[in-house]
Amino acid sequence: MIALIVFALFFIGLMTFVIIRISISCLFWASKNPKDKQSVFKACFPYYIIILFAICLAFIIKFDKNEIVVYYFSIVYFLTLFIWRSELKSSPKKNKSFAVEPNHPKLP
Amino acid sequence: MIHSELNVTNKNNKYIHMKKLFLFIGALLFSTLFYGKSIGLNLFLFSVITLTVLYVNNKDDFRNKRILLYSSLYLVTGLSVFFHDSLVAIIANFVAFFTLIGLLSEHKSSIYVNWLNGLYTTIAGFFHRNFSFNEATQEVEPKKEIDYLHLFKIIFIPSIIVIVFIGLYQNGNPLFSKIIESIDLGFINIQWLLFAGLGYYLFSNIHKPIEVEPATELDLKTGNSLNKTEGxxxxxxxQENQLGIILISMLNALIVLFLITDITFLITNDDVRASVFSSQVHSGINALIASIVIAIIILLYVFRGDINFYKENKILKRLAFIWIILNVILVLSIATKNSQYIYYFGLTYKRIGVLAYLTLSVVGLITTLLKIDQIKNIWYLLRLNTKAAFVVLIIASTVNWDYHITNYNFNYAKSMDFNYLIDLSNNNTFLLKEQAESKGLANDSIMLINKKYRKYVYELRTNSWQELQYDNLKLDKK
Structure with a gap:
């Protein structure tokens, strides 16, 4: 029985993670410049998180603030933030130097 | 030089620690105020704490008059919740909260962008600040190092020492011992602490408001004036002018005819039968309200672009102004019908809603007139009208509607639905009790009133200090 519960919890957790991960990846794939993660973050993250928050809140209210539902959707919310964080941290490092490369290095 | 730099660093560190301490205290107060409690005095106290946290972190912004005004409105809505715990007041308090936070993030943006920024700050301000991109340095702003050891030291070491001393003093003074024993900290549990964590997260989010950059930038770039296009x-x-003149002339003629018949009906039928009036109001008002919205949309369509700059558009403009004025008269006629309906059948939330809607319609019509006259764009309309809606909401939140509905229906209306009054919130309970004592009501009605009264008094008596309402004070006087 306990094994079944653990398996169910693991399955729900995995499914939640996959759904959130795919939804975030969709935003990057749909953007004009998927590699520019900061611009995707600026343009999409605010609306994404507001909509997600509204959905979580709606479910919490729908289930009459049931404790399990509150904990589940709180985890969904923080998991989303965590996935966004890992996505942003994995952004390729930009060239920190603003010095212009010489076009003709062999000129006297 | 090195000394002055060290001083600045020390000051910054002090400031950061102070800020953290404020957030920490705020979080504990948040949990104390709201954990397992219903809404009452706590929402007003939360408004005060929020304003304190915002003021401590954004002192310069609080010199702005608009921010002071919106802060006062936020406090007013908090007080309204204390005075009459109505849903409108709670909604107004939330809206005022988001507006204030949004205004702190950007002073010059429109009110609907303030709402968006306020909502975003409340939900994810802390996260955004840690991952925002600095355009100047072209890199993600590094997270400031938090000295957790120091934080642990300043919280736990003084706490442990204070607890030890309390234990010592308890043995030395029986009165002090009695006071300490009377302090009950049994309400603190894991969930309470988690709730405090939520409070800390909330205050971390809002203490330095942020903005949704694309929306705010677009809003700041968009002016109120309309410009001539290249085409x-x-x-x-x-051709457009001719079409507009014909369309609006016909609509003017139609509305004049309608108003003549409508006013004649209102004047000649002094004592209208209930069935006629009910069908008139229910089917008629909805249609008329829709017609006003369509009227505004038609005017916006006709005056959407270059026609505003066409030299021979004076007749069209005059016709549009006449149509707007006639629409305002139409609103007044609907308001009269609604008022008569209220007089005959009593006040209800739906009927008050119609009046609020009509007020907003008049504002919409006047702003449309201004838009056409001063050649403004649709954003100007949206900005003014959302502001008007906000003001109407704040004003509506200050009124104890349930009390006034009950008072009007008992003392002025020709007839009323008693069950409707019983089903209203507890804000009318004391008034119902007074009416039951002073007026000759049916026994069934008195029984229902007494049942509601007893239940409410029990609720008030069992309220904790966080849930206190103005009615608690009234009850104490009795």
Whole structure:
């Protein structure tokens, strides 16, 4: 029985993670410049998180603030933030130097 | 030089620690105020704490008059919740909260962008600040190092020492011992602490408001004035002008005819039968309200672009102004019908809603008139009208509607639905009790009133200090 519960919890957790991960990846794939993660973050993250928050809140209210539902959707919310964080941290490092490369290095 | 730099660093560190301490205290107060409690005095106290946290972190912004005004409105809505714990007041308090936070993030943006920024700050301000991109340095702003050891030291070491001393003093003084024993900290549990964590997260989010950059930038770039487009063509505009004149003239003629018949009906039928009036109001008002919205949309369509700059548009403009004025008269006629309906059958939330809607319609019509006269764009309309809606909401939140509905229906209306009054919130309970004592009501009604009264008094008596309402004070006087 306990094994079944653990398996169910693991399955729900995995499914939640996959759904959130795919939804975030969709935003990057749909953007004009998927590699520019900061611009995707600026343009999409605010609306994404507001909509997600509204959905979580709606479910919490729908289930009459049931404790399990509150904990589940709180985890969904923080998991989303965590996935966004890992996505942003994995952004390729930009060239920190603003010095212009010489076009003709062999000129006297 | 090195000394002055060290001083600045020390000051910054002190400031950061102070800020953290404020957030920490705020979080504990948040949990104390709201954990397992219903809404009452706590929402007003939360408004005060929020304003304190915002003021401590954004002192310069609080010199702005608009921010002071919106802060006062936020406090007013908090007080309204204390005075009459109505849903409108709670909604107004939330809206005022988001507006204030949004205004702190950007002073010059429109009110609907303030709402968006306020909502975003409340939900994810802390996260955004840690991952925002600095355009100047072209890199993600590094997270400031938090000295957790120091934080642990300043919280736990003084706490442990204070607890030890309390234990010592308890043995030395029986009165002090009695006071300490009377302090009950049994309400603190894991969930309470988690709730405090939520409070800390909330205050971390809002203490330095942020903005949704694309929306705010777009809003700041968008002015209120309409500009002539490159495709300005006189023959095309001449045709558009003719179409507009014919359309609005016909609509004017139609509305004049309608108003004449409507006013005649209102004047000649002094004592209208209930069935006629009910069908008139229910079917008629909805249609008329829709007609006003369509009227505004038609005017916005006609005056959407270059026609505003066409020299021979004076007749069209005059016709539009006449149509707007006639629509305002139409609103007044609907308001009269609604008022008569209220007089005959009593006040209800739906009927008050119609009046609020009509007020907003008049504002919409007047702003449309201003838009056409001063050649403004649709954003100007949206900005003014959302502000008007906000003001109406704040004003509506200050009124104890349930009390006034009950008072009007008992003392002025020709007839009323008693069960409707019983089903209203507890804000009318004391008044119902007074009416039951002073007026000759049916026994069934008195029984229902007494049942509601007893239940409410029990609720008030069992309220904790966080849930206190103005009615608690009234009850104490009795």
């Amino acid at each position: 300005f063509s006189i023959p095309k505009l001449k």
